[in-house]
Amino acid sequence: MTLTVFYLLSALSVFSGLMVVLSRKAVHSVLYLVFCFFTIAGHYLMLNAQFLAAVHVIVYAGAIMVLFLFVIMMLNLNLAAEAQKTPWIKISAVILSGLMLLVLVASVKGAEELSAAQPQNDIGLVKNIGNILFDKYLLPFELISLLLLSAMVGAVLMGRKEPQPQNE
Amino acid sequence: MDTTEFLIKLILVISVFGISLLIAMYSTYAERKVAAFLQDRLGPNRAGPFGILQPVADGVKMFMKEEIIPANADKFLFIAGPSLMMLTACMTGVVIPWGGELTIGRNTFNLQITDVNIGLLYIFGVVSIGVYGIMIGAWASNNKYSLMGGLRASSQMISYELAMGISIIALVMTTGTLSTKEIVEQQSSWHWNILYQPLGFLIFLVCAFAETNRTPFDLPECETELIGGFHTEYSSMKLGFYLFAEYINMFISSAILATLYFGGYNFPFIESWGLSPNAVTIIGTLLFFGKIFFFIFFFMWVRWTIPRFRYDQLMNLGWKVMIPLALFNLFITGIITLWRNGAF
Amino acid sequence: MTDLILLKHELLLTALLLIFILMKLGKDISNSSFLKMSNALLLINFIIGFFGNQHGQMFASMFQTNELMALQKNMLNGGLLLISLSSSRWLNNHIHLPEFFMLIVATLLGMFFMISSNNLLVFYLALELATIPLAALCSFDLDKRQSSEAGMKMIMSSAFASGILLMGISLVYGVTGTLAFTEMSSLIASDHLTVFALILLFAGFAFKLSVVPFHLWTADVYEGSPVAVTSYLSVISKGAMVFVFTSVLYQVFKPMQEVMYQLIYIGAVLSMTIGNLFAMRQQNIKRFLAFSSIAQVGFILTGISGFSHTGAASATFFILVYVFSNMAAFAVAGIVSSAIGRETIDDYKGFYRTNPFLSWVLAIALFSLAGIPPTAGFFGKFFLLSAGAAKGNYVLITIAALNMIISLYYYLRIVRAMFMDKNETPIGSVNLSFNERAAIIICIAGILISGIWNGPFHTIHHSVTEAFSITPF
Secondary structure, X not given: OHHHHHHHHHHHXXXXXXXXXXXXXXXXHHHHHHHHHHHHHHHHHHOOOHHHHHHHHHHHXXXXXXXXXXXXXXXXXXXXXXXXXXXXXXXXXXXXXXXXXXXXXXXXXXXXXXXXXXXXXXXXXXXXXXXXXXXXXXXXXXXXXXHHHHHHHHHHHHHOOOOOOOOO | OOHHHHHHHXXXXXXXXXXXXXXXXXXXXXXXXXXXXXXXXXXXXXOOHHHOOHHHHHHHHHHHOOOOOOOXXXXXXXXXXXXXXXXXXXXXXXXXXXXXXEEEOOEEEEOOOOOOOOHHHHHHHHHHHOHHHHHHHHHHOOOHHHHHHHHHHHHHHHHHHHHHHHHHHHHHHHHOOOOHHHHHHHOOOOOOHHHHOHHHHHHHHHXXXXXXXXXXXXXXXXXXXXXXXXXXXXXHHHHHHHHHHHHHHHHHHHHHHHHHHOOOOOOOOHHHHOOOHHHHHHHHHHHHHHHHHHHHHHHHHHHOOOOOOOHHHHHHHHHHHHHHHHHHHHHHHHHHHHHHXXXX | OHHHHHXXXXXXXXXXXXXXXXXXXXXXXXXXXXXXXXXXXXXXXXXXXXXXXXXXXXXXXXXXXXXXXXXXXXXXXXXXXXHHHHXXXXXXXXXXXXXXXXXXXXXXXXXXXXXXXXXXXXXXXXXXXXXXXXXXXXXXXXXOHXXXXXXXXXXXXXXXXXXXXXXXXXXXHHHHOOOEHHHHHHHOOOOHHHHHHHHHHHHHHHHHHOOOOOOHHHHXXXXXXXXXXXXXXXXXXXHHHHHHHHHHHHHHOHHHHHXXXXXXXXXXXXXXXXXXXXXXXXXXXXXXXXXXXXXXXXXXXXXXXXXXXXXXXXXXXXXXXHHHHHHHHHHHHHHHHHHOOOOEHHHHOOHHHHXXXXXXXXXXXXXXXXXXXXXXXXXXXHHHHHHHHOOOOHHHHHHHHHHHHHHHHHHHHHHHHHHOOOOOOOOOOOOOOHHHXXXXXXXXHHHHXXXXXXXXXXXXXXXXXXXXXXXXX
16 A cells, blocks of 8 residues: 555656656746655655644745746746757757666666665654754754845845945 | 545545535625615615526526637637636635544544644745736736736735734734644634734735735736736636636635634633534534635725725735834744743 | 864854844844944954864764864864954945844854865865855845856856766765775775876866966955955865865875876976966956965965975965965955045055055065065965975976965065055045954964074974874874
8 A cells, every 4th residue: 555655656756756857847847846845745645744744835836936936927938939949959958868877777786785774663753853943953943044044145135136226 | 545535535526626616606795785785776676586686597508608819829729827826726725624523433634634743834825926916817918917917916915925924824823823724723722822912813814805805906907007907918717717706715714713812713712611522623614714705894894995005005005014013023922932932 | 062162163153143133033123232242252262262172073973073173173173253343344334234143153163164174065065054154254245246147257257167076076985985184095006097096186176266267256256246255265264274284184195195196296387377477467466366375375386286294285275374464454455445435456556645554454464474574474385385395396396485475476576566666646644443442453463473492383294293193294
């Protein structure tokens, strides 16, 4: 049962991930990405990490992707706006990414299998996440707050449209 | 999960679904009656006694209308929009505790479909994806007025979600749990959260209005500027879904408000009446619905009293009033929580 | 609480960040008084940085510090102060002055955490903290299209680099099962997957360091950004990356020295050669300095490739020299750019007739960058090359020496333009403010003193030996 659900979810997430790249319309890509996030949230649920799943949906699907959709709808991107690519660029991109894939597959194939750590079933619950976040991972947590603060300053700065009378 | 439990859950799911639809249906009727009352009119009174069959007539009318899909619309998304809207509207009811425990024979069962330990986050998640229904429908219509409505809806929802989230965090700090069931149980007798979180309640209430796109926050469907707003191109039952989903959302928001801040199915001194547990549960559930109806009435009351905001006023209220207030509330709550835990 | 002294540098910068935000939120302060206050604060920050440095670990050993790191942070602090002083003319006229300081302090904070990180998670977050505000800074000339373009290119290329880096990090995590540096180095074996992960990590680093072939963003970003930001990018950002590069390479990936050497070898040769060849063709002084900084990275990599204490010490010393020399060059370019608004090399023809002082400053800075003996640049390059030579690869050293000769050509071309060439419309005489004069004099003094006196190098070498004493080579 669990295995079936896992394969189903994985197939769906791979499919939607591919469709993000393959869709011709930007809005469709975004919607597939939202769907992909849902399937990933499903994976979190299967790992018994309900908190992560909920936060993933709220933050990614509910906030970030809505903003994406907002911007894309506002710009109203369509096919004509897409940059034209010459065949040479396409061919070289295919060759390069093919080589990359080859190297990746070859190196993964040769790797030793690492035995999985003992799974902890309750690691994803709110209490445990809170404890870990504010104890062991305190420094990264606080760093993120600084990161968001500075990103906010930058975004507000760039978002403002004021002429600069003093500067030439 | 054995069969009886499964059956009970199934019955519960179906009845919650049915009740949601029924209440939403009669909310449309109630809306018109309340409007009529506030404007000193009679309201619908032709279909059945007191016009009680009016919602049925409306439904039949909706089904009978011609179904139009614009030629340049994105067909799949055009249909997906209203469906998604309905889906998200109906999903939230799952974690709301509709009542205490009922004992029938040897079986005890809970009047809540499921008690997930992140119930509050679940609600919040469903609310936050609720905007997709509007945005997808608005974009798929290929109409600039629809698109404007959709953009307004999304920016409005995101702006007010922040304040709502922060007010919920303050609530969680006082309750110490994310499970809706536990939150309700903590509010037994008169210990309602409204007494501990008055400011938080106010913020939540305003944001609930904004999230359900009710007046004074109904800019996405502002007819004087945007014709019909995000559903300009919709007709027939797909339009019906959009309108209907709004009423379901209103019902669910009222239920959430009652659950989180007004004690859910609890009522002061109910335990001193000496009733049997089953009777207490049933009375509690009825009282819960009473609270819900009060809030639905409140939604309508506000709609027919307060005019619509201008867009910049809405944004100013959201970003410059609601979020700072919510942060202030969070800060105060944090200090009081620390003080009660003996930090000072 | 006594542990908090370990976090001293970071706490000070965080305090500065919050002070700047509060100053912005409070009453309207005129730009000149804001500038005075912020310079004073940066000076205090710089001075406190020298006292009470200890070594130790914090936060479940995610954060580590020692005397070498304190030294490196002090160098970066000093660099920031110099930037603030030398670009006071431009800053004074900018309406978003407080934001400049907020953002620049935030990125420096990210670099400090990056230097001190002992865990790939902290490292990555710190890297982002160092990068994202920097992109906003690149587009700080809000009314100039080029500046917005620079910000856009910066954020795009660094997002791409972060993606590659993250892929490498996840592979390393997959192979070793840990993110902590200290545990990781004992678990790393050189199988194919680790090599692949290492290449990805190296590529991520190379992007930030603008090592050829990952340098394509550099010239455009340097040209478009305001001069103050360009000098920050080329000196401080690059310096911090070099510091991290040495510590991560030398400690975490020690078992994979051979692979690493190959990568550095290729990167160094390409960077030196291509950086130099392109630098010769540039007309814009900022673009020219961008390509010359690519070439300089090639020399730094040569030193690092030695995999020795001398290698790490010479790279650190070179950054010190580089702070002074490049900062002096950028100070002159920035002053001329914001006072006159001219940036091409041809504009500098006949510069000596109108601005003899600035001409001499630029000449000394360029001599130092080229590595001509009485200046510090000579010793910087000398130590780098001798550290590289210790490995016994004389092909690399020969190429480096050839490149030094090529670089002499184009550095001296500017000197010739300033002193010998005639120009009908030379750049007018520029009056220097106290701040600018102070910054320039500090830079020149730094170049000359560390060129004659070997004290700084010994201090650095000593602290490098001390810092790496736990993990001998």
